[in-house]
Amino acid sequence: MGHQTPLYAEHVAAGARIVEFGGWDMPLHYGSALAEHHAVRQACGYFDVSHMTVVDVMGPDATAFLRRLLANDIAKLRQPGQGLYSCMLNDAGGVVDDLIAYWTGDDRYRLIVNAATRAQDLAWLARIADRDDVVLRHRDDLLMLAVQGPAARQLVAPLLPDGLGVAALALQPFGSVLQDDVFVARTGYTGEDGFEVVLPQPAGVALWQALAAAGAQRCGLGARDTLRLEAALNLYGQDMDAGTSPLISALGWTVAFEPGDRQFRGRAALELQKTAGVSEKLIGLLLEDRGIMRHGQRVLTPAGEGVITSGGFSPTMERSIALARVPVAATGLCQVEIRSALRAAHIVRLPFVRNGRVLVE
Amino acid sequence: MSNVPKQLQYTEEHEWVRREDDGTLVIGITDHAQQQLGELVYVELPEVGRILKTGDAMAVVESTKAASDVYAPLAGAVRAVNPALTAEPELVNTDPYGAGWLVRLQAADSQLSGLLDASAYTALLNAAD
Structure with a gap:
């Protein structure tokens, strides 16, 4: 208990x-x-x-x-x-x-x-x-x-x-x-x-x-x-964790690099990442085929492979949506491997739903 | 308490089997199974004509939380699948023994071996509580 x-x-x-x-x-x-x-x-x-x-x-x-x-x-x-x-x-x-x-x-x-x-x-x-x-x-x-x-x-x-x-x-x-x-x-x-x-x-x-x-x-x-998945609000331990930077978790907007003399924990590492450029990003996926995307499934894009961090059924949109970490160059169409079958999906701007309204197509 | 109709047969994996007059078998998941899964939002069914061995994963039922396999209780060929579940997967929740059926099978063997009757299945549910 x-x-x-x-x-x-x-x-x-x-x-x-x-x-x-x-x-x-x-x-x-x-x-x-x-x-x-x-x-x-x-x-x-x-x-x-x-x-x-x-x-x-x-x-x-x-x-x-x-x-x-x-x-x-x-x-x-x-x-x-x-x-x-x-x-x-x-x-x-x-x-x-x-x-x-x-x-x-x-x-x-x-x-x-x-x-x-x-x-x-x-x-x-x-x-x-x-x-x-x-x-x-x-x-x-x-x-x-x-x-x-x-x-x-x-x-x-x-x-x-x-x-x-x-x-x-x-x-x-x-x-x-x-x-x-x-x-x-x-x-x-x-x-x-x-x-x-x-x-x-x-x-x-x-x-x-x-x-x-x-x-x-x-x-x-x-x-x-x-609700939080439709709103594209990250879940700790799933969409980001101790091994992922905010810069690859769609949380770059929450990092205050200015003023430059504020020494916060992790700053040096993030500055290095920013200078070198990150190789991944967290994006939204909309499944075009039938089925439900789930955490851990592979995402195949022309720019390389990624992974679903949070996936499920959107009750508001009545279809499957997901957050996924993919190569930075990935855009547009991709495929998700659901129980060894490849299903068509595409990358969308986040969030999916806000204040009762669906914001993606 | 979940509903366990007397006239059906059951598996330990919480499926039910009903023999039709034409000898085919209609298969679904039990009331207990649908309660455990919660509201279904997607059901994946096999291709008609697919040959199944006993224990093959033949369908997938997905709730808002998780995906679960449904296993073939007997060997046979898929004769039909429930077309209504594409648009209304929730029929499995609302009418698991009727409109929420999953698959109709032409069994390879006329004997329904290894299945539980209603009292044995009820005992299994009570033992798990």
């Missing part, structure tokens, strides 16, 4: 099919992953993501620490509340993990990192912070709910404590607000608008129950995966 979130009993009572994910017993779906997917694209769905790792960073060196830790530059943030997506890199330029860092106040930040990588992430943070005047506090006392979809913000706001709902509705994308240990950010992992809410246990369970009463759809990890 794995770790369980404080909402585990709620999931079981709601008829969830439970699966192990990164050491956690989590809901895969509550009956229909497809219906959950469509609810998020069309109205509102909510997920228990309390398995995610929340770390508060506090102290006089907090900003300096994060400017060394992260490939993106926390100094880009102009005012408290703003958030930033970034990778943490190792010295070879490989991705230790990806995260969102929120500026929560003077010398204070909140990091939200992945569940499956918790132990190594916490060790990595402690190692980089070794000589800094910062305190790292792992907030495993908090729940995290992701409420996503075009109707999500209007549905959540009235369920938040006094005053917080109004502040939450005023947030820009990647903005956040923290009030009495209830944290609301306008972020997510679905390609839809919505909030991620981090809050203490009794209030978190109450919010979960209130969302059901308000008519939102409970969603499991199955829908979370199909």
